[in-house]
Amino acid sequence: MSTVGSIPGVTANGAKIPLLGLGTWDLRGRTCAHIVEAALRLGYRHIDTAEMYDNERDVGEGLHASGVKRADVFVTTKVWPSHFAPRELERAVRESLARLRVRQVDLLLLHWPNPQIPLRDTLGALCKVKRDGLTRHIGVSNFTVKLVAEAVQVATEPLVCNQVECHPFLDQSKVIAACRKHGMAVVAYSPIARGSARNDKVLARIGTAHGKSAPQVCLRFLVQQDIVVIPRTSKEQRLSENAAIFDFSLSAGEMAEIAQLARRDGRLVDWSYSGSAQWD
Numbered sequence: 001m002s003t004v005g006s007i008p009g010v011t012a013n014g015a016k017i018p019l020l021g022l023g024t025w026d027l028r029g030r031t032c033a034h035i036v037e038a039a040l041r042l043g044y045r046h047i048d049t050a051e052m053y054d055n056e057r058d059v060g061e062g063l064h065a066s067g068v069k070r071a072d073v074f075v076t077t078k079v080w081p082s083h084f085a086p087r088e089l090e091r092a093v094r095e096s097l098a099r100l101r102v103r104q105v106d107l108l109l110l111h112w113p114n115p116q117i118p119l120r121d122t123l124g125a126l127c128k129v130k131r132d133g134l135t136r137h138i139g140v141s142n143f144t145v146k147l148v149a150e151a152v153q154v155a156t157e158p159l160v161c162n163q164v165e166c167h168p169f170l171d172q173s174k175v176i177a178a179c180r181k182h183g184m185a186v187v188a189y190s191p192i193a194r195g196s197a198r199n200d201k202v203l204a205r206i207g208t209a210h211g212k213s214a215p216q217v218c219l220r221f222l223v224q225q226d227i228v229v230i231p232r233t234s235k236e237q238r239l240s241e242n243a244a245i246f247d248f249s250l251s252a253g254e255m256a257e258i259a260q261l262a263r264r265d266g267r268l269v270d271w272s273y274s275g276s277a278q279w280d
């Protein structure tokens, strides 16, 4: 398999995040370790995991087996909301680091908001683990416009991203604008709509004009707006497909046509974890 060229990054509040990463939700054991290793050998330099995925050991195995220098890989993990009390948070992070077999991660996120624990306390703990060197950068995930503003206000260290569901079939314009206002990157999860981008006629037609697949057009649409994408695959051939998105551009007209696919109710991921009925 030929390697991908160097992957551009986005700069946000002091962090440089590669625009393409590998998502690992639902991958475990040998499959997970193998795909992480293959992705890194191919040229991926960003891996997304979480304590909740129950695969940090496997991600660590793939990371170490790849032979790529630790400093060259951007590793993100996330703390689950049941561990948001300050002492619990620090313990959870130390356990994540032990499973990954790294001294620090590059980015540590609060996985979902937890309305049961004051955000100020959790952010205090998140900032502290950053100051203690357990992570290079911190951020949030699944935070609404209102919660992003609140988090930025109480954090004493810069928040570098909000990781949210983001693909052409979901209107996330408000939360994207909120992140930009605060200098935060948007990291798109489910960026190919859990694989369904493949069946979209508009993406497929635009892809044909560029010699690209519908998922490649879908990912290009996001990275062309400086939105970081973390598509997940368990298949080696799709690693290269999902990475070949930096050698073509979509025209303004094509971008506008894809933007028309967005729906307010296009969400795929169960939002009930958030404890909030409202996105913005």
Ligand SMILES: NC(=O)c1ccc[n+]([C@@H]2O[C@H](COP(=O)([O-])OP(=O)(O)OC[C@H]3O[C@@H](n4cnc5c(N)ncnc54)[C@H](OP(=O)(O)O)[C@@H]3O)[C@@H](O)[C@H]2O)c1
Pocket (backbone or CB within 6 Å): 022, 023, 024, 025, 026, 048, 049, 111, 141, 142, 163, 164, 188, 189, 190, 191, 192, 193, 194, 195, 196, 198, 215, 230, 231, 232, 233, 234, 235, 238, 241, 242, 269
């Ligand atoms: N922060 C959060 O709350 C949160 C929530 C959800 C996800 N995430 C993160 O975001 C990552 C990505 O999101 P996701 O896994 O939900 O969805 P996704 O990346 O949009 O889609 C993954 C699915 O698409 C398939 N696929 C991958 N490449 C493809 C291609 N080129 N053509 C057709 N199908 C393709 C995969 O199947 P194969 O394996 O068969 O290729 C898999 O079933 C996760 O893995 C996780 O790291 C975060």
